[in-house]
Amino acid sequence: MNSPYLVPVAQLLRDVPSRTEIAFDAEFDEPHEFAPRGVAETDVFPEATVRVRLRLESFSGGLRAKGTVEAPWHGTCRRCSTPVLGLSTVAVNERFVDHRGPGDEEAYVIADDFVDLGPLAHDAIFLDLPLAPLCREDCAGLCPYCGIDRNEATCECQAPLDPRWATLDGLRFTDFEPGESKEV
Ligand SMILES: [Zn+2]
Ligand SMILES: [Zn+2]
Numbered sequence: 001m002n003s004p005y006l007v008p009v010a011q012l013l014r015d016v017p018s019r020t021e022i023a024f025d026a027e028f029d030e031p032h033e034f035a036p037r038g039v040a041e042t043d044v045f046p047e048a049t050v051r052v053r054l055r056l057e058s059f060s061g062g063l064r065a066k067g068t069v070e071a072p073w074h075g076t077c078r079r080c081s082t083p084v085l086g087l088s089t090v091a092v093n094e095r096f097v098d099h100r101g102p103g104d105e106e107a108y109v110i111a112d113d114f115v116d117l118g119p120l121a122h123d124a125i126f127l128d129l130p131l132a133p134l135c136r137e138d139c140a141g142l143c144p145y146c147g148i149d150r151n152e153a154t155c156e157c158q159a160p161l162d163p164r165w166a167t168l169d170g171l172r173f174t175d176f177e178p179g180e181s182k183e184v
Pocket of ligand 2: 143144145146147148155156157
């Protein structure tokens with residue numbers, strides 16, 4: 001039970017209001033056994049280092065955890081399929097409560113005078129991951145006809161003249177812009 005994610009809070013809960021600063025770097029999945037995730041466009045390696053910087057502040061019946069959680073992610077460029085690395089820095093403002101009452105559905109629960117910051121860190125990071133990252137804002141993508149990487153080379157491909165395709169010419173495909181994660 002030496003996980004840095006497990007923080008003893010008995011004293012905080014006794015002295016209301018009181019606060020403490022939590023700062024540690026730890027493996028993303030240490031030592032939790034989260035359910036296996038499906039293959040995703042963007043993910044965090046289990047052994048990646050997550051930075052947790054939180055202030056815990058007690059109130060009657062619980063704690064507020066406020067600060068940031070940061071983790072590196074990896075993904076695949078949605079246009080050219082090259083690997084993309086990024087960093088998610090997520091502002092966190094969550095509650096831990098002794099017992100869930102009405103309105104506490106979103107709150108985490110304090111167990112045996114400990115809070116477990118692992119699920120909080122996981123939730124924060126996964127909600128922030130970009131769904132469809134780009135290797136760079138102006139990535140030119142792959143040629144749909146010959147597959148060449150247009151960032152590195154040009155080709156002579158043109159849209160086929162087959163009249164069955166003509167109606168498609170009027171269509172525009174707009175890229176979906178993902179969230180605010182930094183892509184580095
Ligand atoms: Zn790209
Ligand atoms: Zn081409």
